[in-house]
Amino acid sequence: MCLVAAATGALVLPVGCGHDAAPRPVEHEETPAPSNRVDINPAVRRNLGITFATVESRSVSRTLRVPGRFEPLPSARREYRTPAPGTLELLVEQYQRVDQGDALYRLDSPRWRELQRELADAEAGVSLARAACESIAPLLAAHESHHAALESAANLWGDRVAALELIREAGGARAEELSQARGALAAARAALAETLEKEAELLARRGESAARLGAASSRLSFLFQTAAHLSGVSAGDLAAPPIGAPDTARWRVIDAIEVRAHAPGVVEGLHAVSGAVLESQALVLSTVQPELLRFRARGLQSDLGLLRDGLPSLIVPAQGGSITLQDSMRGPLWIGLTADADERTIDLIVVPSSLAQWARAGVSAHLEITLAGGGTELAIPLSAVVRDGTTPVIFRRDPADPDKAIRLKADLGVSDGRWVVVASGVKEGDEVVLGGNFQLMLATSGSAEKAGHFHSDGTFHEGSH
Incomplete structure (x- = not known):
């Protein structure tokens, strides 16, 4: 009896504890709405x-893609050579960017000094010829006055002889007086003839002086053109006075030939060093304009039936790099003049209308050609x-x-x-x-x-x- 009561009590106690510690219902979180x-x-x-x-x-369906690379246009590269023999002094470094008119190198040339001496002699010759030509005008003016005086005197003596002859016919003139008048008339006419001969000489001298002046001026002009070619300075600037020296010509104060850039670009290569003594037409340096590029791809000859000049084309960067696909360049297609019979390829050339920042000579890319009949999607x-x-x-x-x-x-x-x-x-x-x-x-x-x-x-x- 005691054992049953104890067991019952043992069973009752756990039931009471379980009732007091009954778990609360778990609150489930709301599932978020489906989303993509x-x-x-x-x-x-x-x-x-x-x-x-x-x-x-x-x-997309009518696009032909071929690989290729950028290359400089033939007009992108420019060479600078020595216009005359001399000693070189470089004024730029390799890969230096230069603008039009920047000094590239200086050349100390004996030929330039010889040309300066020839210019001085030619200018002196022009001055002498001009002076000779200008002196003819006063001589002609004086000669005209002398001729007019002699002509007037001859006319007077002619009238005197005519009057004396009339008087003689009337029986009043002396023979001696008429003879003297006739002698004076003959002398006046002889002097007048001499003035005509002198006038012809003066006119000949004037023509000769004008010809000499023209020849001297032409020689001076040719020498200025030669000097302009050697120095790179125009003939007009060479003849004009430099700043700070209004009484002399610019060619007189130039002691060395200074060659300047004819176009902007980058110094690609230096082919001589400072201090070198070079012959005429020796290569000194070359420049390139990196923005003057074209794209050359090699297409298959089997695609020639699909291609024609002028097709719209796109130059796109190679995949997998840091350049975005949309950073592309446009231009019309030009098919090469000759094909490669061994490789069965033909050159496809595009000159882009504008360059992207990544375009450089030698950079590889792809050419996408939109063929005729293709629509956009x-x-x-x-x-x-x-x-x-x-x-x-x-x-x-x-x-x-x-x-x-x-x-x-x-x-x-x-x-x-x-x-x-x-x-x-x-x-x-x-x-x-x-x-x-x-x-x-x-x-x-x-x-x-x-x-x-x-x-x-x-x-x-x-x-x-």
């Missing part, structure tokens, strides 16, 4: 290396598409919130190996994730409808913060 958006704040974009590409209208880079199993996925940047990306099942069309047509889900000007899209796919794989977020360290967590 994921947070991509600036810290996440920086840590995951997320980049974007813009949806654009382009011809909305397209994105093929690398912006990732596959979750067999499902193609793209991440569109939310236009309303740039810190979110929207996971979309890609509705794709034709592809040219670099771009792919998107039939729906995006519009022109939208941005899609290009770099970092694989990490976003892994984070949302199999759960495209649940919300999530990235931490600044790049880790992904489901749900909101």
Whole structure:
């Protein structure tokens, strides 16, 4: 009896404790609404290396892509040679950028000093010829006065002889007086004839002096042209007085030939050193204008039926680098004049209408040629598409919130190996994730409808913060 009571008490006690410690019902948290958006704040974009590409209208099905590289235009390079023998002094360094008119080198040339002496002699010859030519005018003026006086005297003596002859016929004139008058008339006429001969001599001297002045002036002009060629200074500037010396010509104060840049550019190479004694026409340096570029690609001869001059073309950077795909250049296509029979290729050349910052001689890129008959479609880079199993996925940047990306099942069309047509889900000007899209796919794989977020360290967590 006591054992039963004890057991009963033992059973009752636990029941009472269990009743007092009954567990409360657990409150379940509300499940967030399904979402295909994921947070991509600036810290996440920086840590995951997320980049974007813009949806654009382009011809994908009728695009021919060929590799190539940039090369300088033939007019981009310029050589500077010595205009005369002399000792060189360089004034620039290799790879230095120069502007038009900058001094490149100085040449101490004996030929320049010889030319200065010839210029001085030529100027003196012009001065002498001009003085001789100018002295004829006063002589002619004096001769004209003398001729007029003699002509007047001859006329007077002629009238005197005529009057005396009339008087003699009337019986009043003496024979001796008439003889003297006739002698004076003959002398006056002889003197008048001499003046005509003298006038002819003066006119001949005037023509000769004018010819000598013309020859001296021509020689001086030719010498100035030679000096302008040697010095690089125009003939007019050489003859003009320099600043600070108004009484002399500029060519007199130039002691060395200074060669200046004819066009802006970069010093590509130095082919001589300061102090070198060079012959005439020796190569001193060369410059190049790096912005004068063209793109040369090598296409297959089998594509010649699709190509023609003037087709719109696009020069795009190679994939996988730091240059964005949209940083491209446009220009018309020009087909090379000759083809390579051994390689079965032909040159395809494009001179871009404007250069991108990354364009340099020797840089490789691709040429995208839009063939005739191609229409434009909305397209994105093929690398912006990732596959979750067999499902193609793209991440569109939310236009309303740039810190979110929207996971979309890609509705794709034709592809040219670099771009792919998107039939729906995006519009022109939208941005899609290009770099970092694989990490976003892994984070949302199999759960495209649940919300999530990235931490600044790049880790992904489901749900909101």
